[in-house]
Amino acid sequence: MSQKSIVLYLHVHQPFRVRHYSVFDSGLRSDYFDAEYHDRTSNERIMHKVAEKSYLATNARLLDLLHKHPGFKISLSITGTAIEQMKRWSPESLRSFQMLAQTGRVEIVGETYHHSLAFFYDRDEFIAQVDQHKNLIQDTFGQTPTAFRNTELAYNNDLAWWANEAGYKVILAEGWDPILDWRSPNFVYQPSYIDGNLKLLLKNYKLSDDIAFRFGDQSWAEWPLTADKFSHWLSESGDATNFNLFMDYETFGEHQWHESGIFDFLTHLPEIWLTNPEHDFKTVSETADSYPTVDRVDMPNVVTWADTERDLSAWVGNSMQQQALDAIYSIKDAVLNSGNQTLIDDWRKLQTSDHFYYMCTKWFNDGDIHAYFSPYDNPYDAFIAFMNAWQDMRLRSGDFR
Amino acid sequence: MLGWELPPHNSGGLGVACLQLSKSLSKLGAKIDFVVPYVGNEQFDFMNVIYAKLAHPAVISGVYDSATFYEGSSTLGKDIYSVEANYQKAIEKIVIETDFDIIHAHDWLTFRAALRARELSGKPLILHVHSIESDRAGGKHGNPLVHEIERMGLSIADRIVAVSELTKQKIVHEYGIPADKIVVAHNSLDLDFMEDLQGDNEYRLLSKLKQEGYRVVTNIGRLTIQKGLGGFLRAAQLVVEKQPKTIFLIIGSGDQKRELIELAASLGIARNVIFVDFQRGKRWRDAFAISDLFVMPSISEPFGLTPLEAAYYDTPSLISRQSGIAEVLQSCLKVDFWDIHKMADQIISFVSYDGLQSSLKYDLNRELSKLSWDKTAKTLLSTYKEHHQAVAI
Incomplete structure (x- = not known):
C-alpha cells in the first residue's frame, strides 16, 4: 500500500451574458448585460437559480465536511465575473465561499479575472486580467494563488513557460490520452522545456466525468455510482499517488440534480475514503509539493478540457x-x-x-x-x-x- | 393519390411537394396512381399519373392560388367550382376502374372527391394538409365554403397528415379535430429535381451594384397578405437607414402588388426596392443566385419550401417563426413576423458581417446535404399500414 490523495478541484464561473442587444440600441444605450429579469439572458436570474440549486446547497455540505473531517481539502477557482455577480445578486453565496476558505483547507486557484482567451490573443491583456484576478482573490479570500489554470484548461508549453516565469508552483491541464500515451494522469508531472519548479497536474477525465457527466445516467453500466464503489476503484489503482478530479463546480446541484443523489455521494466520499490512514485529500499546490515528479510532458498544441476534440x-x-x-x-x-x-x-x-x-x-x-x-x-x-x-x-x- | 397539380403545371409548392413525396414513397415500395384534374400526358417512372382531362392546365394552375375570396363572398369562382365538381365525377369513374388500398388526397380542392371515393370504395381516407383556408387568407377568415369543405373532410377522414406542427395546431384549433388524429410529416427538398445555374446571371443591374458593394436581400413568392411583405418593407426602411447599400428584390405577382409598391414609396425607400413579376426557369434560379439573403417574412406559412430552394443556390435565409420550415431548418436566421426591429437587426448584421454570412452558408450547406424525404415517406407508410395491411395505393 502507498499514500494516495484525492485532488478535488472545482471551477466556479458565470459570464455576463449579453442581452438581445439590437443595432438600434447601439449608440443609444450601453446596458449590454442588463436583460429583463425573466429573459433567458438575465444574469441576475441565472445567478439566483444557480445560487439556490448549487452554490448554497453545495457549500453548506462542503463546510460541514471540512468541520467533520480534518483530512478533507479541496481546491477552487472562482472567476472575477462570478464574484462580481455574487456581490451584486447573491452576497450570501460569496460569504459561503469565504467561510470555506477560512477553514484554511481550501486553496483558491489563479486564472484570468474574465475567463477569457486573452492568452492566445494578447499577452499583455492576459497578464492584466490575471493580476486583476489575483488582487480580487487577495481581497476576497486573503490568499495569493500559487496554482494556475487557464480558461477551459486551455494549455500548451507556452503557457507553462509563462506560469513558471510568473512564479506559480503548479499548473492544471487536461490528461488527454494522445498526450499521455502510456502514462497515467495519477502522478505529478513537469512541463517540458521548463527551467524551474513548476509542476503539472493532469485531470483524470475518466474518473472526473464519472462524477460530472455520468453520475445521473441510469443507462450507464456503473449506475448508481456510490462513494464505496468509487473509493474502491481508487484504492485498487496500483502505485498511483494523486487522483485529479477536476470539474465544474455546478456539477453539484446544477448539472447533476439533487435528486440524482450527487450530494449524498459528496458527503460519503470523504467519510469512506479517509477510513484508510494512507488515504487523504490534498489541494493542488500541496499535491505538487508532496509527490515526486515522474516525467516531463510536452504539449506544443493547445489542449483543453472541452468536448471530444479537446481543442479550442x-x-x-x-x-x-x-x-x-x-x-x-x-x-x-x-x-x-x-x-x-x-x-x-x-x-x-x-x-x-x-x-x-x-x-x-x-x-x-x-x-x-x-x-x-x-x-x-x-x-x-x-x-x-x-x-x-x-x-x-x-x-x-x-x-x- | 388525389392531387391538384404536378410539375411542370404547378403554380407553387404544392405540386413540387406531391411529386417529390411520391417519388420517395415509391422508393420504399408504394405503388401510386396520381390523379390530376387537367389535360396532359407527362409520366414519371415512379408513379402512374392519371389525367382527368377536365380543363387545360393553364386554367387549373393559378386557380389554386386565386381561389380564395375574402369575407363578404360566399361562392367560389365559377370556373374553380365547376372544375372541383367535375373532378368529383371523374374520381367516381376512376374509383370503379382502379384497384387500390388507400386514398391519399392533397388539400381542399380534392377533399370532396376523396370523400366520394371513400364512400364508394370503403377504403381508408388520408387527407394531407399543405395549407388551410386561414393560411391562404393571411390571418383573415377566408372563404366560408372552402371552410366548410375543409371542416367536413377533416372530420370524416380516417387520418390527417399535416406538413408541420404549426399546421397541426391550426387544424386542432380551427376545426376542433382531435390532435391524435393528425400526424405531422414535414416536407423536404429532393435535390435531384433542382436545376443548376447556367451562363451569366440575368440580373445584370444587380450584378453591377454588387460589384459596387451593394447587398441584395430578396423575397420570391406571391404578393398576398399571407406572405408578410408589408412588415418586410417596414424592416427594409430601418435597414436602409443604417445600411444604404442594401437592395431589396421582391419577385412575384399577386393582389397586394400595387399596395406594396405604394408602401415602398411612402416609406421613402423606393430607390432601394426592386419589384419584378413572377419568374420561372433561369430567371427564377438566377434570382436566388444573385441574392445575398433570402427573406421569408410570412404571417402564416404551413411549410414554406423556398428557403430550401434558396439554399440550393447557396443563399442563406431569414425566416419567420410562423412557418413550418422553422421547425426543421436550423441554419438560418429566425424572427417572429411582427418583430420588425428584430428582422431589421438581423438583416443589418447579415449585410455588415462576412463572418455571419460565411458561417450561415457553411452550416446551411452541411444541413442541405443531409436533407431527405425519407423520414416523411416512412411516417406516411407507417400511417398507411395502420389502416391497411398492404402498401399498394
Whole structure:
C-alpha cells in the first residue's frame, strides 16, 4: 500500500451574458448585460437559480465536511465575473465561499479575472486580467494563488513557460490520452522545456466525468455510482499517488440534480475514503509539493478540457467566432487609452469565452441540441447581439474612423 | 393519390411537394396512381399519373392560388367550382376502374372527391394538409365554403397528415379535430429535381451594384397578405437607414402588388426596392443566385419550401417563426413576423458581417446535404399500414 490523495478541484464561473442587444440600441444605450429579469439572458436570474440549486446547497455540505473531517481539502477557482455577480445578486453565496476558505483547507486557484482567451490573443491583456484576478482573490479570500489554470484548461508549453516565469508552483491541464500515451494522469508531472519548479497536474477525465457527466445516467453500466464503489476503484489503482478530479463546480446541484443523489455521494466520499490512514485529500499546490515528479510532458498544441476534440474549436472554430474575437481585440488601444474605467470593464466582460461558445455551430444542426448550452435561440443571434454591443463599445471608445 | 397539380403545371409548392413525396414513397415500395384534374400526358417512372382531362392546365394552375375570396363572398369562382365538381365525377369513374388500398388526397380542392371515393370504395381516407383556408387568407377568415369543405373532410377522414406542427395546431384549433388524429410529416427538398445555374446571371443591374458593394436581400413568392411583405418593407426602411447599400428584390405577382409598391414609396425607400413579376426557369434560379439573403417574412406559412430552394443556390435565409420550415431548418436566421426591429437587426448584421454570412452558408450547406424525404415517406407508410395491411395505393 502507498499514500494516495484525492485532488478535488472545482471551477466556479458565470459570464455576463449579453442581452438581445439590437443595432438600434447601439449608440443609444450601453446596458449590454442588463436583460429583463425573466429573459433567458438575465444574469441576475441565472445567478439566483444557480445560487439556490448549487452554490448554497453545495457549500453548506462542503463546510460541514471540512468541520467533520480534518483530512478533507479541496481546491477552487472562482472567476472575477462570478464574484462580481455574487456581490451584486447573491452576497450570501460569496460569504459561503469565504467561510470555506477560512477553514484554511481550501486553496483558491489563479486564472484570468474574465475567463477569457486573452492568452492566445494578447499577452499583455492576459497578464492584466490575471493580476486583476489575483488582487480580487487577495481581497476576497486573503490568499495569493500559487496554482494556475487557464480558461477551459486551455494549455500548451507556452503557457507553462509563462506560469513558471510568473512564479506559480503548479499548473492544471487536461490528461488527454494522445498526450499521455502510456502514462497515467495519477502522478505529478513537469512541463517540458521548463527551467524551474513548476509542476503539472493532469485531470483524470475518466474518473472526473464519472462524477460530472455520468453520475445521473441510469443507462450507464456503473449506475448508481456510490462513494464505496468509487473509493474502491481508487484504492485498487496500483502505485498511483494523486487522483485529479477536476470539474465544474455546478456539477453539484446544477448539472447533476439533487435528486440524482450527487450530494449524498459528496458527503460519503470523504467519510469512506479517509477510513484508510494512507488515504487523504490534498489541494493542488500541496499535491505538487508532496509527490515526486515522474516525467516531463510536452504539449506544443493547445489542449483543453472541452468536448471530444479537446481543442479550442468550440470557441474559435467558425467565421463568426473569428470575426468577433478579432473585433474585440482590435479596439484594445482605443478602449485602454480612453481612461474610461466602465468602458474598460465592459470591454473585458465581452472577452469572456462563453460569448464565443454561444456562437459555436459545431453540433448545432447535428440534431444533438443537448450539447449546446446557450441562452440564445441559435448561434447567429448570439453573434448579432455581441457585434451590436461591440459596435456601441467602438463608438464609446472613439474608435470610429 | 388525389392531387391538384404536378410539375411542370404547378403554380407553387404544392405540386413540387406531391411529386417529390411520391417519388420517395415509391422508393420504399408504394405503388401510386396520381390523379390530376387537367389535360396532359407527362409520366414519371415512379408513379402512374392519371389525367382527368377536365380543363387545360393553364386554367387549373393559378386557380389554386386565386381561389380564395375574402369575407363578404360566399361562392367560389365559377370556373374553380365547376372544375372541383367535375373532378368529383371523374374520381367516381376512376374509383370503379382502379384497384387500390388507400386514398391519399392533397388539400381542399380534392377533399370532396376523396370523400366520394371513400364512400364508394370503403377504403381508408388520408387527407394531407399543405395549407388551410386561414393560411391562404393571411390571418383573415377566408372563404366560408372552402371552410366548410375543409371542416367536413377533416372530420370524416380516417387520418390527417399535416406538413408541420404549426399546421397541426391550426387544424386542432380551427376545426376542433382531435390532435391524435393528425400526424405531422414535414416536407423536404429532393435535390435531384433542382436545376443548376447556367451562363451569366440575368440580373445584370444587380450584378453591377454588387460589384459596387451593394447587398441584395430578396423575397420570391406571391404578393398576398399571407406572405408578410408589408412588415418586410417596414424592416427594409430601418435597414436602409443604417445600411444604404442594401437592395431589396421582391419577385412575384399577386393582389397586394400595387399596395406594396405604394408602401415602398411612402416609406421613402423606393430607390432601394426592386419589384419584378413572377419568374420561372433561369430567371427564377438566377434570382436566388444573385441574392445575398433570402427573406421569408410570412404571417402564416404551413411549410414554406423556398428557403430550401434558396439554399440550393447557396443563399442563406431569414425566416419567420410562423412557418413550418422553422421547425426543421436550423441554419438560418429566425424572427417572429411582427418583430420588425428584430428582422431589421438581423438583416443589418447579415449585410455588415462576412463572418455571419460565411458561417450561415457553411452550416446551411452541411444541413442541405443531409436533407431527405425519407423520414416523411416512412411516417406516411407507417400511417398507411395502420389502416391497411398492404402498401399498394
